[in-house]
Amino acid sequence: MHSLTLELDNRTEVAAALAGDRWIVACLCAAWCGTCESYRAAFDALAARHPDKVFVWIDIEDQADVVGDLDVENFPTLLLQHGETVAFFGTVLPDPAVADRMVQAQQAVPDAEQARLAQSSDERRQWQRECNLRTLLRNAG
Template sequence: MASLTLNSENREDVAAALAGDRWIVACLCAAWCGTCASYRATFDELAERHPDKFFVWIDIEDQADVVGDLDVENFPTLLIQHHEMVAFFGTMLPDVGVAHRLVQSTAAQSDADLQELIINSAERAQWQRECNLRSLLRDAL
């Protein structure tokens, strides 16, 4: 299954999908970004490799009311989340092999392991407050 693009018509469906137990992998990009345009096929390939996870493509300008306050420093930026825990938020090299290993290793962590990382990292604690895609989307509905 390819990734889903978040838009104003499917927000409730995406929010419902995010509420489940699946890992969430979101790519935050912009339409004007050439790297993002070329990365889309890579992101869809990544989604095909991980059919048990929910992949969503988010244009940060089109969906500014959802993700406007996120500090996206460069493109593409991946956000990986399980339940209410943001496990990764950062710029990703546009390489399917690197992204695959990141998703695979992140999803191999237990919730207890993720919680431990959050407790011991100020940056990860900040992700929980600012980058929780479930909360951001709920607030935008």
């Protein structure tokens, strides 16, 4: 399975895909970004290697009403979420091997430990309040 692209006309479908217990891996980028453009094929290949997870490509300008308040400092920015717990939010090197290792490492952490880590620092608590993709989609206009 390739990644989904969040569009104005498929938000309901994407929200449905994000429901359940699968891991969510979202890439936040921008159409004008050359790095993002070249990273897209690698992100799709990563999605194909992890068919048990939902991969979502989000253009932060086209989907500003969904993710506009997120602090995206550089591209690509990845968001990894399991259930309602945001496990990671931040800029990563545009290297698919780095993203693959990150996805595998996060998946290996037991749920109870993920929950503990989610509350372990101010930054991680902020991720829980502000970066939950399911909540962001529900609250979008």
